[in-house]
Amino acid sequence: xxxxQLLVSIIAGLLAAVMVFGLIAMAVPTADAAKxxxxxxxxxxxLKKEHKKNKEKLNALKDQLAGNQTEINQLVAKKNAxxxxxxxxxxxxxxxxxxxxxxxxxxxxxxxxxDTATAxxxxxxxxxxxxxxxxxxxxxxxxxxxxxxxxSLSDLLDRLNMIEEIAAxxxxxxxxxxxxxxxxxxxxxxxxxxxIALEASKKELEEASQQMEDSRLAAxxxxxxxxxxxxAYQALIDEHEKIESESxxxxxxxxxxxxxxxxxxxxxxxxxxxxxxxxxxxxxxASGKVWLMPINYTHFSSPFGWRIHPIYGDTxxxxxxxxxxxTGTPIVATRAGVVTTTAYEAGGAGYFVNINHLxxxxxxxxxxxxxxxxxxxxxxxxxxxxxxxxxGASTGPHxxxxxYYNGSAVNPAQYINIx
Numbered sequence: 001x002x003x004x005q006l007l008v009s010i011i012a013g014l015l016a017a018v019m020v021f022g023l024i025a026m027a028v029p030t031a032d033a034a035k036x037x038x039x040x041x042x043x044x045x046x047l048k049k050e051h052k053k054n055k056e057k058l059n060a061l062k063d064q065l066a067g068n069q070t071e072i073n074q075l076v077a078k079k080n081a082x083x084x085x086x087x088x089x090x091x092x093x094x095x096x097x098x099x100x101x102x103x104x105x106x107x108x109x110x111x112x113x114x115d116t117a118t119a120x121x122x123x124x125x126x127x128x129x130x131x132x133x134x135x136x137x138x139x140x141x142x143x144x145x146x147x148x149x150x151x152s153l154s155d156l157l158d159r160l161n162m163i164e165e166i167a168a169x170x171x172x173x174x175x176x177x178x179x180x181x182x183x184x185x186x187x188x189x190x191x192x193x194x195x196i197a198l199e200a201s202k203k204e205l206e207e208a209s210q211q212m213e214d215s216r217l218a219a220x221x222x223x224x225x226x227x228x229x230x231x232a233y234q235a236l237i238d239e240h241e242k243i244e245s246e247s248x249x250x251x252x253x254x255x256x257x258x259x260x261x262x263x264x265x266x267x268x269x270x271x272x273x274x275x276x277x278x279x280x281x282x283x284x285x286a287s288g289k290v291w292l293m294p295i296n297y298t299h300f301s302s303p304f305g306w307r308i309h310p311i312y313g314d315t316x317x318x319x320x321x322x323x324x325x326x327t328g329t330p331i332v333a334t335r336a337g338v339v340t341t342t343a344y345e346a347g348g349a350g351y352f353v354n355i356n357h358l359x360x361x362x363x364x365x366x367x368x369x370x371x372x373x374x375x376x377x378x379x380x381x382x383x384x385x386x387x388x389x390x391x392g393a394s395t396g397p398h399x400x401x402x403x404y405y406n407g408s409a410v411n412p413a414q415y416i417n418i419x
Contacts, residue, residue: 037261044254051247058240065233072226079219082212089209096202103195110188117181124174266338266358266378283417291415292381294334294365295388295399297323300418304411310395319409320364320402321418327397329388331365333379334401334416342371349400350392353385366400367391 035043283291302322309316333355340362341354351368369389373379390397403412412418 035257035261037258037265040254040258040261044251044258047247047251047254051244051251054240054243054247058237058244061233061237061240065230065237068226068230068233072223072230075219075223075226079216079223082216082219086209086212086216089205089212093202093205093209096198096205100195100198100202103191103198107188107191107195110184110191114181114184114188117177117184121174121177121181124177263358269336269378283415285415289335289359289361289415290381292332292334293416294363294401295323295325295329295331297325297329297399299324301398304409304413309393311393317409320366320400321412322398322400323418324396324398325388327369327387327389329397329399330384331368331386331388331399332382333385334363334381335361336381337363337379339373339375339377339379339385342373342375345392348392350389350394351386352392355379355385360406362404364400364402364404366402367394367398 282293285291300321301324302318304321305318306315307318308314335355335357337355337357339353340356341352343349344351349364349366351370352364352366353368353371353373355363355365357363365386367389368386368391371386373385379385388397388399401412401416403410403415
């Protein structure tokens with residue numbers, strides 16, 4: 001009984017585990033979960049839209065970064081000009097300072113000269129006054145006293161001449177000193193005026209220099225701001241470039257999945273295709289593939305292989321067979337496939353169509369009057385793709401039918417029943 005209960009418990013546990021794993025498997029999407037090409041195409045379109053948005057944002061950021069760099073370059077040039085102007089202003093201030101120092105020396109020299117002249121003038125003035133006081137009692141010159149003190153007329157004249165000569169000499173020297181002092185004073189005043197003008201110019205230059213220094217500091221602050229902004233732009237660009245790289249990777253993976261899904265769907269579709277009922281000329285090749293006669297022809301006009309070209313007259317390889325038929329005879333796809341080429345070739349194939357059967361085989365239909373399919377179109381076996389004509393290098397209405405396997409031309413007579 002206990003063994004039976006144990007066995008039941010074990011089985012119940014296993015069943016529970018199976019159910020749990022089943023739920024997990026249902027909840028988690030697997031890599032093998034098949035998606036149709038239409039679903040994948042929708043994902044591709046969504047990825048393309050996101051990629052486009054990111055690309056636009058990335059380009060906008062790059063434009064902003066370029067604009068910011070332009071601002072930086074302009075600001076650096078402006079700052080360099082400010083630096084040079086500040087340097088020149090400082091040089092001018094230094095030159096003016098040196099000139100002011102030199103003027104201070106000149107003014108000091110002129111002051112010394114003026115002081116010397118003034119002192120000499122004072123000395124002579126004192127001497128003159130002393131002599132006059134010696135000759136007068138009341139502080140004013142009395143020619144009568146000189147006259148009364150003279151012993152004779154000759155002595156009087158001598159005394160008068162002496163007094164006049166002394167007075168004249170003193171006055172002359174005092175006048176010369178006064179004029180010299182006046183010149184020195186004027187020179188000093190001129191130097192002081194020039195010094196004041198220099199000091200005013202120096203002050204203006206110092207103020208201008210300070211303004212330029214303020215501008216330089218403002219430029220440096222703005223430069224730091226722009227550099228920080230540029231770094232922020234670059235960080236965003238790096239982020240969006242990573243997003244773009246990941247987007248391209250996802251897009252590439254989705255396109256690969258789309259191609260595989262399309263191939264799978266086509267192969268499934270191809271496997272489900274059956275040739276039209278009661279179709280004459282149907283053949284089955286060695287691998288079991290069914291081939292239809294591409295046209296209801298009247299006669300077989302040229303085989304596969306080397307031949308003399310009916311128009312150009314030289315020996316050429318004929319990579320197909322020619323099946324003659326009246327103009328306008330319908331041409332059908334010999335097997336289901338995808339139309340890869342619809343074109344016109346002057347002097348050669350004329351209007352022609354290529355169909356890829358996605359199993360290594362490609363068939364070609366040449367010299368049509370026109371075709372009624374488009375590139376990328378999926379066609380069924382027996383579906384009309386064009387009409388017989390004589391376009392291109394042709395001597396009459398016929399279908400040139402070619403078969404290629406893995407890129408090499410093979411004899412179509414191996415796959416269609418040519419009578």
